Amino acid sequence: MTVAAVVLAANLxxxxxxxxxxxxxxxxxxxxxxxxxxxxxxxLVLAHTVDEPALRVVAAVAVALAPVIVVSLVVHERGRP
Incomplete structure (x- = not known):
């Protein structure tokens, strides 16, 4: 799990x-x-490593908000209000 966390951090x-x-x-x-x-x-890797279920909830919220951010940036790029 540590190797996975390091690779993901480099990707970040x-x-x-x-x-x-x-x-x-x-x-x-x-x-x-x-x-x-x-x-x-x-x-998710941290939630598994430290056995903290609240981190899974935070990950689910991040997944839910990601499309909203992307759509708002695309709308902004096209110049629509």
Missing amino acids: LVGVLRVSRGPDVRDRIAGLILLSTTGTAVL
Whole structure:
């Protein structure tokens, strides 16, 4: 589990770089999707490791909110109110 957590944390760093550097909005949206799925995986690995069920709930909330963030960014990119 430790190796999985380290690999996922490295993946999070790559996602943060993609979101912060761009080069355009589509790349940033892809980076946000990467961050949401990888962040959820990190939370699930931690929930299993420390046996904390509340982290599973937080992971479920993150999964539920990720599409909302992506849709709002796409709508913003297209210029619709």
